[in-house]
Amino acid sequence: MRDTPLSNCERLFLLKAIEQKKRLDGRETYDYRNIKISFGSDYGCCSVELGKTRVFCQVSCELVPPKDSRPTEGIMFFNLELSPMASPAFEPNRQSELLVTLNRQLERCLRNSKCIDTESLCVVSGEKVWQIRVDVHVLNHDGNLMDAASIAAISALSHFRRPDVAIQGRDVTVFSPEERDPIPLSIYHMPICVSFAFFLQGSYLLVDPCEREERVKDGLVIAMNKHREICSIQSSGGIMLLKDQVLRCSKIASVKVSEITELINKALENDRKIRKEGGKFGFAESMPKERITTLKRDEVPVEMTDVKETANDIVNSTETTTEAVPSPVLVGMGTAQIGEGIVNSWALEEDEEDESQTEDRKTDEVMLISDSEEEEVVILHEEAQKSTNTSGEK
Amino acid sequence: MDTIHACFKEKIGEVLLPGDVFSFRLPESGDGSIKSEKIICGPGLRRNGEEVRVCKSGILRHKQPNMYWIDSQQRRYVPAKGESVIGIVTTKSGDVFKVDVGGSEQASLSYLAFEGATKRNRPNVQVGDLVYGQFTIANKDMEPELVCIDSCGRANGMGVFGADGLLFKVSLGLVRRLLAPQSEIIKDLEKIFPFELVVGMNGRVWVKAKTVQQTLIVTNLLETSENMTSQQRQTLFKRVAEGSL
Numbered sequence: 227m228r229d230t231p232l233s234n235c236e237r238l239f240l241l242k243a244i245e246q247k248k249r250l251d252g253r254e255t256y257d258y259r260n261i262k263i264s265f266g267s268d269y270g271c272c273s274v275e276l277g278k279t280r281v282f283c284q285v286s287c288e289l290v291p292p293k294d295s296r297p298t299e300g301i302m303f304f305n306l307e308l309s310p311m312a313s314p315a316f317e318p319n320r321q322s323e324l325l326v327t328l329n330r331q332l333e334r335c336l337r338n339s340k341c342i343d344t345e346s347l348c349v350v351s352g353e354k355v356w357q358i359r360v361d362v363h364v365l366n367h368d369g370n371l372m373d374a375a376s377i378a379a380i381s382a383l384s385h386f387r388r389p390d391v392a393i394q395g396r397d398v399t400v401f402s403p404e405e406r407d408p409i410p411l412s413i414y415h416m417p418i419c420v421s422f423a424f425f426l427q428g429s430y431l432l433v434d435p436c437e438r439e440e441r442v443k444d445g446l447v448i449a450m451n452k453h454r455e456i457c458s459i460q461s462s463g464g465i466m467l468l469k470d471q472v473l474r475c476s477k478i479a480s481v482k483v484s485e486i487t488e489l490i491n492k493a494l495e496n497d498r499k500i501r502k503e504g505g506k507f508g509f510a511e512s513m514p515k516e517r518i519t520t521l522k523r524d525e526v527p528v529e530m531t532d533v534k535e536t537a538n539d540i541v542n543s544t545e546t547t548t549e550a551v552p553s554p555v556l557v558g559m560g561t562a563q564i565g566e567g568i569v570n571s572w573a574l575e576e577d578e579e580d581e582s583q584t585e586d587r588k589t590d591e592v593m594l595i596s597d598s599e600e601e602e603v604v605i606l607h608e609e610a611q612k613s614t615n616t617s618g619e620k
Numbered sequence: 621m622d623t624i625h626a627c628f629k630e631k632i633g634e635v636l637l638p639g640d641v642f643s644f645r646l647p648e649s650g651d652g653s654i655k656s657e658k659i660i661c662g663p664g665l666r667r668n669g670e671e672v673r674v675c676k677s678g679i680l681r682h683k684q685p686n687m688y689w690i691d692s693q694q695r696r697y698v699p700a701k702g703e704s705v706i707g708i709v710t711t712k713s714g715d716v717f718k719v720d721v722g723g724s725e726q727a728s729l730s731y732l733a734f735e736g737a738t739k740r741n742r743p744n745v746q747v748g749d750l751v752y753g754q755f756t757i758a759n760k761d762m763e764p765e766l767v768c769i770d771s772c773g774r775a776n777g778m779g780v781f782g783a784d785g786l787l788f789k790v791s792l793g794l795v796r797r798l799l800a801p802q803s804e805i806i807k808d809l810e811k812i813f814p815f816e817l818v819v820g821m822n823g824r825v826w827v828k829a830k831t832v833q834q835t836l837i838v839t840n841l842l843e844t845s846e847n848m849t850s851q852q853r854q855t856l857f858k859r860v861a862e863g864s865l
Contacts (some may be wrong), residue, residue: 231720233708234748235782235826243832250836 229315232441240442244430250438256478258434263381263493267508269408270386274378278368283378284361285386292355300347301357304333306375313367328371331460335376335417335450339457342383343412349391349398356388369436372448376419381490384413416487417450417457420479424465433478454480624657632682636674636690643671662689693793697722697822699758706820707766709749719751722822725763729753733767735775750782750826752818785828786835792823794846805845808854812861
């Protein structure tokens, strides 16, 4: 399917708004959209929401023979997929330029920056090493896929745990998660992409462009930073930039990256705490539970014509009550007894007690006899706020 | 004898699901007076022999004297004849423009279908412009066709527009509410500040106000008023009106 084309008036309006420093959703020029990171119940499963852009990442591992040129290093494999549900412009099994660019950028970001210690992934040198596979799926495209993908990838890698191995001579034993706790990967630092969009020949700059802004932009610089160290810079679109513009971008990026890294660490910490306490974790818990379950039933008309006769019959057929004891009997000093004690009724079945109660019920009260298991209206706002979710919110 | 009306009447205002059936049993032939009733089944209702089936989920609505339809919510537009939509011109090939209207096919718009257009006097339409037109042909077997002219040859508000302003997309339900004769949303919006508004039945809305800030305000208000009750909407608009003064 084709994507809706951008009309001239939208383009002009966006450029005019940017000249006046206004964005469509009311953000400032250096503002990111709301970032939400949540982890699944498996280790290495992470979902990131950047405004409406949604990206999902899963990390898995496998024992394979290493590359001939590097027998003591593990292998990292990155794969990014643009799902057709992300945008009508994405078609399945089609190599578009965007896909190639994103894949290449993700690889450079994570592999060339050496953020993961590949030597620690080696099990038997020259024979068996761990291959870590990072799969990123784009679920919804509302601009700035690169940032969301890099945040998802590095969060998932930090969250992932690989199985423990024991080496005795030439025998390698891989323990399942039940036998021994899985080990986290050794990650040196967290490289994160920050996207900038330039407009009108580089005069105006925006951070975190949304989808419509992305269509109008001239050039795009992606700088990646962790502890104020640039991991990679990419400029696309053929735009000419001045030196001080690039420096300014890198300063902005360092601020943003420290904020995002703090967010990721908080989310990881939350998840770790919940798992340790034995609470519920996973995607289901991190969704807000604004649930309205109601059973609406219309008023039921009740047949009331022979109520009086039925009531009289019921009253007449009930047993007469026992006579009241006239006066208390003095037993001792300060103790009196009224009537005889009744039989201990604790051993009775509950049905007998109910039957005696229903007979006395008035007939003008409409009884709702339903064995439906649905609850009444439940709006769990307070639960959503104080729920122990695993997401970090910005 | 309005058994049919009675059948429908008890369900007006209720949520119906696809597959619900209204079946009318014809009376015995011994009955002399058989009045024929005419019922107009609108969108979401389909006749199937002697019964009427619901094919979209939504609320059953009724308009006097005999019109019934299902009010459903969706965002994807399906071209229908006679509806006025906002389209974006994608290509100009020879005598025909190809216009994207949000459906599965692009609609074609002839260059002669503008007011005052002749073979010598071509309309000034570029790729990427917005056009407001009506469908003359829109069925599932053929490519839809737009015209920017009515049956008398007059433009009647249709044609190319919008050098300024902002185009955005809303759901079809909100568009119908905006286009209703006495729309409350429009009345409330008018009180805030003056603006120009073009509403297409394909869910596209074009807004232009005096400044960029005002245009953005109107856009955001329209987008959010989709899921609000009229009470919440009025409080929100009042707050905005006070803030902008």
